[in-house]
Amino acid sequence: MEPLLSINQLNIQFKSDRGIAHVVRDVSFSIISGETFGLVGESGCGKSVTSRALMQLIPYPGKITGGRILFSQHQTPNASINITNASEKEMQQIRGQQIGMIFQEPDTALNPIMRVGDQISEAFFLQNKPHFNQRFISFLPDTLKHFLFSSKKAFWDKSIELLKSLDIPDPANVVSRYPHELSGGMKQRVLIAIALAGSPSLLISDEATSSLDVTVQSQIMRLLGQLKNKKLIQSILFITHDLGLASMFCDRLAVMYAGCMCEIGDVPDIFLKPFHPYTHALLETIPKKSFDTIMKPIPGQVPDLIRPSSGCRFYPRCTRSIDQCKTSLPELVPLNSTRMVACWNMRH
Numbered sequence: 001m002e003p004l005l006s007i008n009q010l011n012i013q014f015k016s017d018r019g020i021a022h023v024v025r026d027v028s029f030s031i032i033s034g035e036t037f038g039l040v041g042e043s044g045c046g047k048s049v050t051s052r053a054l055m056q057l058i059p060y061p062g063k064i065t066g067g068r069i070l071f072s073q074h075q076t077p078n079a080s081i082n083i084t085n086a087s088e089k090e091m092q093q094i095r096g097q098q099i100g101m102i103f104q105e106p107d108t109a110l111n112p113i114m115r116v117g118d119q120i121s122e123a124f125f126l127q128n129k130p131h132f133n134q135r136f137i138s139f140l141p142d143t144l145k146h147f148l149f150s151s152k153k154a155f156w157d158k159s160i161e162l163l164k165s166l167d168i169p170d171p172a173n174v175v176s177r178y179p180h181e182l183s184g185g186m187k188q189r190v191l192i193a194i195a196l197a198g199s200p201s202l203l204i205s206d207e208a209t210s211s212l213d214v215t216v217q218s219q220i221m222r223l224l225g226q227l228k229n230k231k232l233i234q235s236i237l238f239i240t241h242d243l244g245l246a247s248m249f250c251d252r253l254a255v256m257y258a259g260c261m262c263e264i265g266d267v268p269d270i271f272l273k274p275f276h277p278y279t280h281a282l283l284e285t286i287p288k289k290s291f292d293t294i295m296k297p298i299p300g301q302v303p304d305l306i307r308p309s310s311g312c313r314f315y316p317r318c319t320r321s322i323d324q325c326k327t328s329l330p331e332l333v334p335l336n337s338t339r340m341v342a343c344w345n346m347r348h
């Protein structure tokens with residue numbers, strides 16, 4: 001099947017006074033239409049930076065230094081665009097319209113002084129006028145934005161309709177509220193509405209539920225599942241720390257460590273038989289139900305990405321390393337038709 005998204009040998013670096021940090025190194029994976037693809041790994045391993053590269057939204061001084069991100073566009077079937085060298089004008093048609101993103105912190109992702117309805121209307125406005133300069137809009141004073149979007153009654157009505165379709169109670173009231181008047185779960189639903197306003201085919205959820213309590217978290221997860229079942233979105237890139245959540249929600253899983261891809265496979269296979277020692281160690285950290293089971297944290301620290309050792313980045317913490325691991329970085333290679341692993345030990 002033709003992938004919706006195909007990332008090939010992606011490299012991202014951040015420059016600083018201390019030197020260059022190679023935060024994403026030769027990362028490759030693809031997402032096919034209809035699947036929920038999970039991206040997991042410890043904090044700082046490069047999940048968010050990788051996902052932001054799909055929108056050309058890497059914060060300064062970060063830079064894509066190599067690789068390709070091919071995205072199959074829904075209005076032009078069989079035509080893929082390489083996001084790494086797309087122009088700003090092309091990106092304006094992709095961001096929001098074809099790839100939507102739900103950010104981690106609803107409190108910082110929403111504008112505190114704009115009504116919720118105006119913020120969803122802005123997403124509809126940009127969908128209708130993709131060539132309208134997004135940067136220009138972001139520099140407008142909020143009062144002017146309010147005038148620009150809320151004067152379009154049609155967008156306001158569509159915002160209410162969208163919130164209603166997300167099972168938000170009393171949507172006509174919610175659109176008139178400011179973010180601080182809403183609960184965390186409600187704010188996250190509003191962010192989902194903003195991400196859906198452009199009818200994207202790929203939805204990126206970057207830790208969208210990690211700041212929520214477990215009840216609201218399961219409601220949001222159910223909502224994302226329904227959106228995919230109703231085919232309102234084709235595929236989801238689901239980024240999380242929570243392996244339990246990934247096991248319930250994702251079809252395939254990719255495990256990242258210190259900017260490198262360790263393992264990719266179907267969720268049941270990865271959970272039943274993790275091949276990479278890092279995946280194995282991560283699974284050991286999942287709390288078990290019985291009280292007499294001790295959780296096993298991974299010993300050691302994530303390496304400094306400015307001066308990593310020449311070998312496998314997990315080598316200093318690995319319990320199954322061999323000599324080769326110290327000197328050369330293993331590539332991700334297929335083990336079988338559904339599984340890819342980057343580990344020297346697996347090849348011996």
Ligand SMILES: Nc1ncnc2c1ncn2[C@@H]1O[C@H](COP(=O)(O)OP(=O)(O)OP(=O)(O)O)[C@@H](O)[C@H]1O
Pocket residue numbers: 014023041042043044045046047048049050059060061062241305
């Ligand atoms: N604006 C920035 N300037 C410098 N370095 C950055 C910046 N943003 C991210 N990085 C670095 O890039 C690396 C990857 O960060 P990223 O945010 O992608 O991690 P993550 O896997 O999403 O972590 P978390 O699970 O905590 O969200 C980290 O080493 C981080 O320090």
Ligand SMILES: [Mg+2]
Pocket residue numbers: 047048049206207
């Ligand atoms: Mg992150």
